[in-house]
Amino acid sequence: MDTSAADTRAGTIRIEQFPAGLEDGRPDARTMGWFEAVRAGFHDGAPQPGHVGAYVAAYQADRRVLWGAYDDGARPGAWGPDIPVATYGSLANTMNVGGGRLVPTHQITAVTVRPTHRRRGLLRTMITTDLEQAAGRGFAVAALTASEATIYGRFGFGAAAFTRRVEVDVRERFALRAAPFGTMELVDPASMLELAPRIFAGFHGRTTGSLDRQFSYAQVASGRWQSEKPEPNPDLRVAVHFRPDGEPGGYVAYKFAGWHSEPHTMKVVDLVAASEASYRELWRYLGSIDLVQRIVWSAAPADDPLPWALSDPRSYRVTAEEDALWLRILDPVAALEARRFEQDGSLAFAVRDPLGLAVGRFRLDAAGGQARVERLDASAAVDLTLDVDVLGSLYLGGARGRTLAGAGRLEGDDAAVGRLDRLFALASAPYCITHF
Numbered sequence: 001m002d003t004s005a006a007d008t009r010a011g012t013i014r015i016e017q018f019p020a021g022l023e024d025g026r027p028d029a030r031t032m033g034w035f036e037a038v039r040a041g042f043h044d045g046a047p048q049p050g051h052v053g054a055y056v057a058a059y060q061a062d063r064r065v066l067w068g069a070y071d072d073g074a075r076p077g078a079w080g081p082d083i084p085v086a087t088y089g090s091l092a093n094t095m096n097v098g099g100g101r102l103v104p105t106h107q108i109t110a111v112t113v114r115p116t117h118r119r120r121g122l123l124r125t126m127i128t129t130d131l132e133q134a135a136g137r138g139f140a141v142a143a144l145t146a147s148e149a150t151i152y153g154r155f156g157f158g159a160a161a162f163t164r165r166v167e168v169d170v171r172e173r174f175a176l177r178a179a180p181f182g183t184m185e186l187v188d189p190a191s192m193l194e195l196a197p198r199i200f201a202g203f204h205g206r207t208t209g210s211l212d213r214q215f216s217y218a219q220v221a222s223g224r225w226q227s228e229k230p231e232p233n234p235d236l237r238v239a240v241h242f243r244p245d246g247e248p249g250g251y252v253a254y255k256f257a258g259w260h261s262e263p264h265t266m267k268v269v270d271l272v273a274a275s276e277a278s279y280r281e282l283w284r285y286l287g288s289i290d291l292v293q294r295i296v297w298s299a300a301p302a303d304d305p306l307p308w309a310l311s312d313p314r315s316y317r318v319t320a321e322e323d324a325l326w327l328r329i330l331d332p333v334a335a336l337e338a339r340r341f342e343q344d345g346s347l348a349f350a351v352r353d354p355l356g357l358a359v360g361r362f363r364l365d366a367a368g369g370q371a372r373v374e375r376l377d378a379s380a381a382v383d384l385t386l387d388v389d390v391l392g393s394l395y396l397g398g399a400r401g402r403t404l405a406g407a408g409r410l411e412g413d414d415a416a417v418g419r420l421d422r423l424f425a426l427a428s429a430p431y432c433i434t435h436f
């Protein structure tokens with residue numbers, strides 16, 4: 001167990017890192033306290049021990065590290081000594097960084113600070129310690145999904161992949177232009193325990209920006225768990241697309257919003273396709289469900305082919321765009337050499353980093369899909385200068401250099417920005433359907 005201390009105005013705060021644990025088959029006090037604090041941080045009710053027991057098994061499978069910050073100087077009567085005043089968590093999974101290349105990625109989650117202890121540097125202490133440790137362990141990239149867009153830029157994270165909330169009108173005018181492919185089956189949700197990870201592996205391998213999924217996803221797709229709690233979800237239906245060769249190519253888990261919904265609405269809980277053809281067939285299926293007038297989904301791709309597949313593209317409506325994935329480059333050399341480059345070319349650039357982890361000048365030479373990145377000395381001439389959060393946004397091609405230069409976030413002449421955009425472009429926009 002690692003411990004470190006941070007002095008705050010409220011006294012000495014003790015920070016501990018630990019795995020989720022059980023004692024005599026029940027969540028241990030420290031784990032229970034951690035869940036209490038996280039749920040309070042996100043305005044949820046108190047956790048039930050049975051639920052936490054299920055999450056402990058999941059967190060152990062995910063190999064999550066939990067952090068708790070404890071205020072030993074709290075006044076008598078302050079909320080339980082086992083309940084941290086700040087929480088934090090981390091895990092690691094692979095991320096597809098283009099061309100099916102999977103890179104181990106450090107993920108950050110469950111960040112909360114009690115209102116009585118906010119804005120005293122607790123998040124800063126935990127995240128700077130964690131990022132330094134992750135870099136020390138050889139991670140080139142860190143990732144998170146953010147509750148607010150104003151928090152993590154200062155720590156070097158940039159919005160890197162985006163999703164859409166969409167509504168599709170599936171009344172009589174719903175039709176797809178492409179010919180049908182394979183078959184759909186409504187399946188027993190329990191079969192998803194085996195099928196969901198298998199289908200997701202196909203999606204993960206073909207989708208830039210995809211992060212491998214944690215334990216809970218197959219539980220939710222199988223109806224064993226609800227999204228919000230580890231209790232059965234009897235209202236869940238699951239349909240699977242089978243390719244002509246009999247292989248499962250995609251699934252959609254969905255739930256009726258109820259007869260009071262107006263128009264009658266089906267909500268997509270999870271939709272995963274291992275190919276574009278399976279993606280179309282999942283939608284053909286959703287559009288064919290009788291008595292339903294609208295499908296809503298909160299995780300459609302930013303460059304969704306669906307409106308182009310529909311006979312009436314206007315039956316597709318984007319209701320929100322979301323920054324689904326934030327990336328933090330910890331090691332520019334390793335991160336850039338890991339990703340695929342579809343264009344050949346060269347670029348010299350300087351990276352500023354408020355935490356000092358990725359700071360420096362670099363030269364990137366890409367040829368045949370592979371980059372070689374060399375660290376330059378501090379006086380070397382460069383084409384571009386950027387902050388490390390901007391590098392995170394550019395990393396998978398989710399934001400364009402031209403746009404960021406227009407926003408005043410990137411310094412360099414037009415020719416260099418054009419070169420950057422040609423070099424960093426990937427075949428499709430990054431897309432992440434893993435929340436953590």
Ligand SMILES: CC(=O)SCCNC(=O)CCNC(=O)[C@H](O)C(C)(C)COP(=O)(O)OP(=O)(O)OC[C@H]1O[C@@H](n2cnc3c(N)ncnc32)[C@H](O)[C@@H]1OP(=O)(O)O
Binds near residue numbers: 113
């Ligand atoms: C990956 C995830 O888990 S995302 C979920 C994040 N958590 C939440 O949204 C839950 C509710 N919010 C909270 O619990 C807290 O407000 C937190 C965790 C966001 C911030 O924790 P704090 O300990 O107050 O942050 P800390 O004091 O370390 O602040 C560091 C810096 O970030 C700034 N900051 C912190 N939170 C915010 C915010 N929500 N918006 C804008 N700036 C912020 C601070 O002003 C400070 O800036 P400075 O260094 O320039 O002075």
